[in-house]
Amino acid sequence: MKLAMWTYEGPPHVGAMxxxxxxxxxxxxxxxxxxxxxADLLFTMIERRPxxxxxxxxxxxxxxxxxxxxxxxxxxxxxxVERFRPExxxxxxxxxxxxxxxxxxxxxxxxxxxxxxxPLDLPSYQRKEHWGAAETFYQIVRAFAANRQRxxxxxxxxxxxxxxxALGFRVRDDVTEIRRLLESEGIDVRVIAPLGASPADLxxxxxxxxNIVLSPEIANPAAQWLKRTYGMPIVSTVPIGIGATRDFLAxxxxxxxxxxxxxxxxxxxxxxxxxxxxxxxxxxxRKRVFIFGEASHAVAAARIATEELGFTVCGLGxxxxxxxxxxxxxxxxxxxxxxxxxxxxxxxxxxxxxxxxLVLGTQMERHVAKxxxxxxxxxxxxxxxxxxxARYAPQMGYEGANVIFDSWVHPLxxxxxxxxxxMFRSDFEFNDHAAASHLHPHAPAAPASAAAQPVRDESxxxxxxxxxxxxxTADAERELKKVPFFVRGKARRNTxxxxxxxxxxxxxxxxxxxxxxxxxx
Amino acid sequence: xxxxxxxxxxxxxxxxxxxVQGLSGTDQPGRILRQRGQHEVFCGLTSIIWLHRKMQDAFxxxxxxRTCAHLMQSAAGVMIFSEPRFATAIMEERDLAGxxxxxxxxxxxxxxxxxxxxxxxxxxxxxxxxxxxxxxxLARAAERLDAxxxxxxxxxxxxxxxxxxxxxQGEDNFLAALLADAAKRAPGRTDSPARLVVAGCLADVVxxxxxxxxxxxxxxGVTFLPGRSATDRLTVGPGTRYVLAQPYLGATAAALEKAxxxxxxxxxxxxxxxxxxxxxxxxxxxxxxxxxxxAVIAKPLxxxxxxxxxxxxxxxxKRVFFFPDSQLEPSLARYLQRxxxxxxxxxxxxxxxxEHVAGELALLSPDVLVSEGQDVERQIDRCRAxxxxxxxxxxxxxxxxxxxxxxxxxxxxxxFTPIQGFEQAGDLAELFARPLxxxxxxxxxxxxxxxx
Ligand code: SF4
Ligand code: SF4
Numbered sequence: 001m002k003l004a005m006w007t008y009e010g011p012p013h014v015g016a017m018x019x020x021x022x023x024x025x026x027x028x029x030x031x032x033x034x035x036x037x038x039a040d041l042l043f044t045m046i047e048r049r050p051x052x053x054x055x056x057x058x059x060x061x062x063x064x065x066x067x068x069x070x071x072x073x074x075x076x077x078x079x080x081v082e083r084f085r086p087e088x089x090x091x092x093x094x095x096x097x098x099x100x101x102x103x104x105x106x107x108x109x110x111x112x113x114x115x116x117x118x119p120l121d122l123p124s125y126q127r128k129e130h131w132g133a134a135e136t137f138y139q140i141v142r143a144f145a146a147n148r149q150r151x152x153x154x155x156x157x158x159x160x161x162x163x164x165x166a167l168g169f170r171v172r173d174d175v176t177e178i179r180r181l182l183e184s185e186g187i188d189v190r191v192i193a194p195l196g197a198s199p200a201d202l203x204x205x206x207x208x209x210x211n212i213v214l215s216p217e218i219a220n221p222a223a224q225w226l227k228r229t230y231g232m233p234i235v236s237t238v239p240i241g242i243g244a245t246r247d248f249l250a251x252x253x254x255x256x257x258x259x260x261x262x263x264x265x266x267x268x269x270x271x272x273x274x275x276x277x278x279x280x281x282x283x284x285x286r287k288r289v290f291i292f293g294e295a296s297h298a299v300a301a302a303r304i305a306t307e308e309l310g311f312t313v314c315g316l317g318x319x320x321x322x323x324x325x326x327x328x329x330x331x332x333x334x335x336x337x338x339x340x341x342x343x344x345x346x347x348x349x350x351x352x353x354x355x356x357x358l359v360l361g362t363q364m365e366r367h368v369a370k371x372x373x374x375x376x377x378x379x380x381x382x383x384x385x386x387x388x389x390a391r392y393a394p395q396m397g398y399e400g401a402n403v404i405f406d407s408w409v410h411p412l413x414x415x416x417x418x419x420x421x422x423m424f425r426s427d428f429e430f431n432d433h434a435a436a437s438h439l440h441p442h443a444p445a446a447p448a449s450a451a452a453q454p455v456r457d458e459s460x461x462x463x464x465x466x467x468x469x470x471x472x473t474a475d476a477e478r479e480l481k482k483v484p485f486f487v488r489g490k491a492r493r494n495t496x497x498x499x500x501x502x503x504x505x506x507x508x509x510x511x512x513x514x515x516x517x518x519x520x521x
Numbered sequence: 522x523x524x525x526x527x528x529x530x531x532x533x534x535x536x537x538x539x540x541v542q543g544l545s546g547t548d549q550p551g552r553i554l555r556q557r558g559q560h561e562v563f564c565g566l567t568s569i570i571w572l573h574r575k576m577q578d579a580f581x582x583x584x585x586x587r588t589c590a591h592l593m594q595s596a597a598g599v600m601i602f603s604e605p606r607f608a609t610a611i612m613e614e615r616d617l618a619g620x621x622x623x624x625x626x627x628x629x630x631x632x633x634x635x636x637x638x639x640x641x642x643x644x645x646x647x648x649x650x651x652x653x654x655x656x657x658x659l660a661r662a663a664e665r666l667d668a669x670x671x672x673x674x675x676x677x678x679x680x681x682x683x684x685x686x687x688x689x690q691g692e693d694n695f696l697a698a699l700l701a702d703a704a705k706r707a708p709g710r711t712d713s714p715a716r717l718v719v720a721g722c723l724a725d726v727v728x729x730x731x732x733x734x735x736x737x738x739x740x741x742g743v744t745f746l747p748g749r750s751a752t753d754r755l756t757v758g759p760g761t762r763y764v765l766a767q768p769y770l771g772a773t774a775a776a777l778e779k780a781x782x783x784x785x786x787x788x789x790x791x792x793x794x795x796x797x798x799x800x801x802x803x804x805x806x807x808x809x810x811x812x813x814x815x816a817v818i819a820k821p822l823x824x825x826x827x828x829x830x831x832x833x834x835x836x837x838x839k840r841v842f843f844f845p846d847s848q849l850e851p852s853l854a855r856y857l858q859r860x861x862x863x864x865x866x867x868x869x870x871x872x873x874x875x876e877h878v879a880g881e882l883a884l885l886s887p888d889v890l891v892s893e894g895q896d897v898e899r900q901i902d903r904c905r906a907x908x909x910x911x912x913x914x915x916x917x918x919x920x921x922x923x924x925x926x927x928x929x930x931x932x933x934x935x936x937f938t939p940i941q942g943f944e945q946a947g948d949l950a951e952l953f954a955r956p957l958x959x960x961x962x963x964x965x966x967x968x969x970x971x972x973x
Contacts, residue, residue: 001584001616001626003633005608010591033650035564035683038592040917050924052917059560062653062684076559083898095586096650096684099617124586125614384598 012132293380558896565691585649721767828947
C-alpha cells in the first residue's frame with residue numbers, strides 16, 4: 001500500500017478515456033462502479049468540452065454483485081452501440097471492474113455487435129494514466145492499421161502526427177502550430193491521431209511516408225509498431241524550444257528526403273531569441289531553475305532554460321518511471337541528480353534542497369512554489385483549468401517559444417525591482433515580502449514584523465539551517481537577511497558548507513563574505 | 522469531437538417499461554419512477570471534501586485505488602493544495618496478489634501518516650469499491666488500530682464506496698459510524714444524554730444561527746452531529762429527540778433510534794417555509810409556547826421572505842428539471858415551487874427515503890414526475906423532450922447542456938454552500954436565479970452587438 005495525498009497521474013482507464021475522447025466515432029464501454037463517472041468532469045470542466053466524453057459506464061452497485069454484473073456489461077454494450085452508433089468500440093474495466101473478472105473483451109465479442117470491438121487490458125494496480133493512454137492508442141492503431149497494403153508510391157513529403165490527446169498540456173494549439181510549420185516546409189500532414197481522428201483515419205496511417213511523434217509518452221508504442229510493420233521512419237525530436245524546433249525541422253527534412261537547410265535560414269521566425277539577447281534579459285543569467293513534469297516537457301524545458309535563456313538547471317525530474325532513462329541522460333548533461341518519483345513530498349523536499357529561484361513544473365509544483373513563495377510556471381500536465389486557456393498558447397514551434405519566454409519570465413521579479421530591493425531593504429511596501437506585483441499569492445504576504453520574520457525566512461530559504469555543528473552569530477544572521485530573498489537560501493547553504501569545510505564553528509559576518517568571495521558566481 | 526446524440530422522438534415523458542423496476546401508482550404526487558441504468562453521480566467518498574473541513578481534528582484515510590485518489594483530487598479541485606486532512610492508501614499489485622498482508626500494510630501507512638500529522642485526534646478509515654470487493658475488513662482494522670492508539674486518538678471506519686453510497690450518503694455512513702463509536706464508549710460515560718440532536722453537516726454559520734434560535738426558544742441540551750471536533754461530547758439515550766437537518770441520513774437515523782432517540786418529523790430547513798416548519802416541529806416537541814415561537818421567528822422569517830422575493834421574477838413560471846445528485850432535490854424543488862413560483866418538471870433523486878421526505882413530496886404539485894435512481898441516457902432524452910428553462914445537474918452534464926443552448930445550475934454547489942435556515946433563503950434563491958440572470962445578460966450583450 002502506498003500513501004498518497006496527491007497523484008500526478010490517474011488510473012490507466014483515464015488514459016484510455018483520453019484516447020476515446022480525443023477521437024471521433026470511437027466509443028468506450030467501461031465496466032466500473034457507480035461513481036467513476038467523475039472522470040467525465042475532467043473533460044467537461046477542466047478542458048471545457050461542450051460534449052460528454054464518449055464513454056458508457058456500467059455503474060454497478062453492491063446489490064448487483066450478487067447477481068450478474070456480466071449481464072449489466074452486456075446490456076451497456078448493446079445500448080451504447082444502438083444509441084451512439086460508433087464505428088468501433090473499446091471495452092475495458094476500471095480498477096474495481098478488474099477485480100470482478102468479468103472479462104469485458106470476451107463478453108463483448110460474444111455479442112455480435114456488428115462492429116470492431118477492441119478489448120483493453122489495463123492493469124490498474126500496476127500502471128497509470130499515460131501507460132493506459134499509450135497502450136490504448138497502440139491497440140487501436142494495431143486494430144485498424146494492421147494488414148494494410150501500403151500504396152505503391154508514397155509521397156515522400158507526407159507524414160502523420162501521432163500523440164496529441166485530450167487533456168494534454170496545450171495540445172490543441174501545439175497541433176495548429178506544428179501543422180503550420182510542416183506546411184511551410186511543403187510537408188503534407190495526412191492523419192493527426194488520436195486527436196480528431198476516426199478509426200477509418202487510423203487505417204490510413206500506413207499511407208504516409210513517415211510518422212512524427214509529438215508526445216512519446218502516448219504515441220511511442222504505436223509509432224514503433226508502425227515502424228516494425230511498415231518500415232515507417234519516426235521523427236522523435238519534440239519541438240519545444242528554438243533549438244529543438246530547428247532539430248525537429250532538420251529531422252523532418254531528412255525523413256522527407258529534402259536537403260538540409262543552411263544554418264540561419266530559420267532566423268527571425270521567433271521572438272524568444274532576440275528577447276533573450278536584449279539587455280533587459282541580462283539579469284536572467286544563471287538563475288537557478290528547478291524542472292519537473294512529463295518527461296518530454298521536462299527535458300525540453302531544461303534545454304530551453306540552459307541554451308536559450310541562460311538559466312542554470314538545479315534540479316530535473318519526472319513522475320514517469322517509463323522515461324527514467326531520458327531524464328537520467330539529460331540530468332547528466334546539466335550535472336544534476338535526476339529525480340524520478342511520483343511522490344509529491346519527495347519533489348517538495350528536492351525543491352527545498354535545490355533552492356531554486358524559479359520552479360517549472362506541474363500544477364502540484366505550482367502549489368509547492370506558492371507555499372515556499374518561489375516564482376513558478378506550469379510546463380506540463382497535470383494542469384488545472386487555468387492551463388487550458390482561451391487564447392492561442394502553444395508550447396511547440398516558434399510561437400510556442402514566444403509563449404514560453406513570456407510565461408517563464410513573467411513570474412520573476414523585474415530587473416530594476418531586483419536591484420532596488422538590494423539597495424534599499426526596508427521600504428515599507430516594496431520589500432521582499434511583496435512578491436512580483438503580477439503574482440497572486442495564495443495568502444496575503446505576512447507583515448514585515450519581527451515576529452513574522454523567522455517563519456517567512458524559513459520558507460524563503462526553502463529550509464532551516466543545516467545542522468553541521470556550526471552556528472550563526474546574531475550579526476551574521478542579520479547580514480544574511482540583507483541578501484535578496486531569492487538567493488538567500490543559496491547564500492546560507494554556501495556559507496555553511498564553506499564554514500564546515502574550514503572547520504569554522506561560529507559563522508560571523510566575515511565568514512559570510514569569505515564564502516561569498518569563495519563561491520562568486 | 523463526440524457525435525451528437527441521435528434525436529429521440531418523444532411524446533412528453535418517456536417511461537420505458539423495460540427499465541422501470543417499480544412504478545407505484547398510488548404514491549403522491551404523481552408517480553414515482555424507479556430506474557436502473559448508468560448513474561452519472563459521485564460516490565460517497567466525495568463527502569469527505571466537506572466533512573474534513575467541518576471536523577478539524579479528524580483525518581480521513583481512504584483505503585482504495587488510484588482511481589479513488591484521482592477522484593478526490595479532481596473533485597476537490599483547488600482545495601487539494603492546502604494540505605487537506607485526507608489521503609488515500611493506494612492498494613497495489615502485491616497487496617492483491619497476497620504477497621503483502623493488507624493489514625500490516627495498512628498499519629504501516631497509518632504509522633507514517635500519524636507521524637506526519639500528530640495533531641490528528643480521530644482517524645477515519647474510509648472504505649472504497651476495491652476494498653469492499655476484496656472484502657478487506659476495515660471495521661476490524663479500525664478496532665485494532667483504535668486499541669493501539671488509545672487514548673490519544675480514536676480510529677473508526679465507514680464505507681464511502683460507489684457501490685454502496687451516492688455522494689451525500691458518505692456523510693450518512695460517517696455519522697452512523699460516529700454514533701456507533703459513541704455507543705461503544707458509552708458505558709464509561711456519566712454525562713446525561715442530549716435532549717436534542719440535530720443531525721446533518723451544516724455550515725458553521727448556519728449552525729450558529731440555529732443555536733441562537735434554540736436558545737431564544739428556550740431549548741437547551743442541543744448537540745449538532747457532526748460536531749466541530751472529534752472530541753465533542755456525543756451522548757444519546759432514551760429521551761433524546763433528534764431532528765434531521767439533511768434528507769440523506771437513513772443510516773444515521775437508524776443508529777440514533779437504536780440508541781433510544783426518537784425522531785421529530787419535519788420538512789427540511791430550506792427556504793422560509795421549510796425552516797419555519799422545521800423549527801415549529803422542534804418547538805412543538807419541546808412544548809415551546811406558540812406565542813413565544815412566533816415572536817422568535819417573526820423577524821427572520823420576514824427577512825427570508827424579503828430576500829427570496831428579490832429573485833422571484835427570475836424563477837416564477839420557469840420550468841425546472843432536477844437530475845439526481847444529493848437527495849436534497851425534493852426539498853429544493855418544494856422550495857422553488859412554493860416560494861419562487863417555479864414549475865417543476867421532474868425531480869430526480871439518487872435515493873428516496875420515503876418516510877423522511879414524505880412531507881416534501883406531499884407539497885409538490887401532483888404533475889411532478891419523481892424519479893429515483895437513474896438511467897442517464899433516458900433521463901437526458903426526457904429532459905430534452907421537456908426542454909425546461911433550468912436544468913439542475915452535475916458537472917459532467919452541465920457544460921454539454923449549455924452547449925446545446927440550455928441553462929443549467931450545477932448541483933454539487935448545494936452541498937458546499939450555506940443554504941439552510943432563514944438567513945440563507947435569499948442566497949439559495951440566488952443560486953437558482955444566477956444562471957438565468959447570466960444567460961439573459963450575455964444574450965442581451967449578443968443582441969446589442971448584432972443590432973449595432
Ligand atoms: S470509491 Fe469506488 S466509485 Fe469512488 S472513486 Fe473509488 S472506485 Fe470509484
Ligand atoms: S475550478 Fe476546477 S475543481 Fe472547480 S469547478 Fe472548475 S474544474 Fe472543477
